[in-house]
Amino acid sequence: MSWDWQVFCEDTIERQVVQGCFGKGGDITYLDWMLSAWGWTVSVSVLALVLALIVGSFIGTLRTLQGRPVIVRLGNAWVELFRNIPLLVQIFLWYHVVPTLIPVMQGVPGFVLVVLALGFFTSARIAEQVRSGIQALPRGQRYAGLAMGFTTFQTYRYVLLPMAFRIIIPPLTSETMNIFKNSSVAFAVSVAELTMFAMQAQEETSRGIEMYLAVTACYIVSAFAINRIMAFIEKRARVPGLIVAGGSGGH
Amino acid sequence: MDMNLDFSFYNWDLISNFVLKGLYFSLMLTVVATIGGVIFGTVLALMRLSGKKWLEVPATIYVNGMRSIPLVMVILWFFLLVPATFYGIFGSIGRDYRAEMSAVITFIAFEAAYFSEIMRAGIQSIPRGQVFAGQALGMTYGQNMKLVILPQAFRNMLPVLLTQTIILFQDTSLVYAIGAYDMLKGFEVAGKNYGRPIEAYLAAAVIYFVMCYALSWAVKRLHQKIAIIR
Numbered sequence: 001m002s003w004d005w006q007v008f009c010e011d012t013i014e015r016q017v018v019q020g021c022f023g024k025g026g027d028i029t030y031l032d033w034m035l036s037a038w039g040w041t042v043s044v045s046v047l048a049l050v051l052a053l054i055v056g057s058f059i060g061t062l063r064t065l066q067g068r069p070v071i072v073r074l075g076n077a078w079v080e081l082f083r084n085i086p087l088l089v090q091i092f093l094w095y096h097v098v099p100t101l102i103p104v105m106q107g108v109p110g111f112v113l114v115v116l117a118l119g120f121f122t123s124a125r126i127a128e129q130v131r132s133g134i135q136a137l138p139r140g141q142r143y144a145g146l147a148m149g150f151t152t153f154q155t156y157r158y159v160l161l162p163m164a165f166r167i168i169i170p171p172l173t174s175e176t177m178n179i180f181k182n183s184s185v186a187f188a189v190s191v192a193e194l195t196m197f198a199m200q201a202q203e204e205t206s207r208g209i210e211m212y213l214a215v216t217a218c219y220i221v222s223a224f225a226i227n228r229i230m231a232f233i234e235k236r237a238r239v240p241g242l243i244v245a246g247g248s249g250g251h
Numbered sequence: 252m253d254m255n256l257d258f259s260f261y262n263w264d265l266i267s268n269f270v271l272k273g274l275y276f277s278l279m280l281t282v283v284a285t286i287g288g289v290i291f292g293t294v295l296a297l298m299r300l301s302g303k304k305w306l307e308v309p310a311t312i313y314v315n316g317m318r319s320i321p322l323v324m325v326i327l328w329f330f331l332l333v334p335a336t337f338y339g340i341f342g343s344i345g346r347d348y349r350a351e352m353s354a355v356i357t358f359i360a361f362e363a364a365y366f367s368e369i370m371r372a373g374i375q376s377i378p379r380g381q382v383f384a385g386q387a388l389g390m391t392y393g394q395n396m397k398l399v400i401l402p403q404a405f406r407n408m409l410p411v412l413l414t415q416t417i418i419l420f421q422d423t424s425l426v427y428a429i430g431a432y433d434m435l436k437g438f439e440v441a442g443k444n445y446g447r448p449i450e451a452y453l454a455a456a457v458i459y460f461v462m463c464y465a466l467s468w469a470v471k472r473l474h475q476k477i478a479i480i481r
Contacts, residue, residue, distance in 0.1 A: 080464060080467075084421075084459070084460045085456050085459050086422070086424040086425075086435070088424045088425055088427060089456050090456070093452055093453070097449050097452050100449050101449075181322070183321075184321035184323040185321075185323060195327070198324065202331070212328055216324060216328075219320055220316075224319075
């Protein structure tokens with residue numbers, strides 16, 4: 001069999017090769033389509049990451065509160081709930097079940113529902129990382145904060161969390177890469193992201209190998225970019241004089 | 252809008268007709284992929300730790316490559332690439348269950364990459380003195396691995412291995428992409444047939460949750476037990 005990369009320059013409707021590879025005047029080529037799909041993948045992932053970081057940090061912090069067993073239990077329940085249901089099932093729940101049961105959610109576009117699903121799914125994993133990051137700190141740090149007359153909130157804000165977040169940057173890197181990979185599951189509810197593009201373009205053009213190769217390359221480039229960005233953040237956030245906290249990324 | 256949930260359509264007939272068939276496949280896929288993944292993962296880990304460039308480099312590329320691509324894409328790749336003639340070997344079963352067989356191959360190949368990382372960490376957690384002790388006793392590389400290193404490494408990484416198996420069980424739902432008939436599909440088909448998709452998805456979520464939660468609880472217990480003995 002032979003390669004045919006020209007297929008990317010073809011118009012998606014008439015299947016004619018377009019000069020310059022980018023569609024003009026409202027027409028789109030497969031290349032245009034793929035780049036827009038990449039954009040959707042990035043949007044879903046980044047928005048879900050923001051949501052997951054906010055919710056996950058909050059839940060993870062709650063789980064380390066001392067003398068508040070009820071709150072800790074609720075936090076644990078949150079993590080167990082979102083960790084023990086497959087992501088695909090969670091996406092179906094958000095997409096099909098939530099709008100039926102909660103009327104307010106009916107007008108919400110699928111894109112937002114997928115962001116919510118992926119964000120909450122990942123929040124459980126991030127909560128786990130944040131909790132272990134805080135618990136990895138010597139107990140003296142908390143006591144020192146409280147002894148200085150800080151409230152619990154101030155102890156977390158000024159003493160514990162700044163250190164904990166630096167420790168967990170390596171596992172957060174792999175969580176970020178996981179979010180990008182997991183965003184592919186959104187194909188199941190027809191969000192126009194890369195995997196959806198791969199499946200549809202493969203069917204339309206019968207050029208599966210070229211399409212899949214290009215999409216795979218997009219994913220690898222994304223993963224590499226995240227890796228570099230996180231390494232940069234890690235370097236900038238490093239506390240001078242502190243030995244780099246070793247931590248192997250989960251998967 | 253119909254907001255009344257009605258689970259009354261669930262009965263044993265429906266479950267045994269639609270769901271059990273899928274559950275068998277999900278469990279079978281999990282078990283086969285775990286066993287296959289551990290075997291090939293061990294080979295990959297040994298290649299990466301062999302210190303020989305020509306073994307190390309391909310294994311590293313394979314593992315890192317698999318780990319940077321979404322599982323759904325890997326499933327699609329294998330479904331596209333494994334030729335129809337391969338399924339022909341298995342006769343009519345191969346033709347009727349093409350998606351399912353493709354899923355099995357994919358999961359073994361994909362999980363091998365993840366298991367190899369666990370294996371590698373496990374092997375590296377063994378003190379170097381153990382390796383030297385084996386060599387000092389005159390053991391060959393193979394004997395040393397089989398009798399000294401791997402038994403200890405397996406034990407060290409058992410909890411992580413089982414946790415990965417739970418993740419693997421959850422990931423089996425992704426065979427949805429190629430239309431293989433797993434447990435989720437079973438619930439979906441049942442829900443469509445009875446016009447109750449909402450209840451079907453809810454039931455699927457509950458069943459997955461109960462199974463995964465029970466398994467992870469068991470792994471936690473096991474972890475504590477192993478930790479006490481040491």
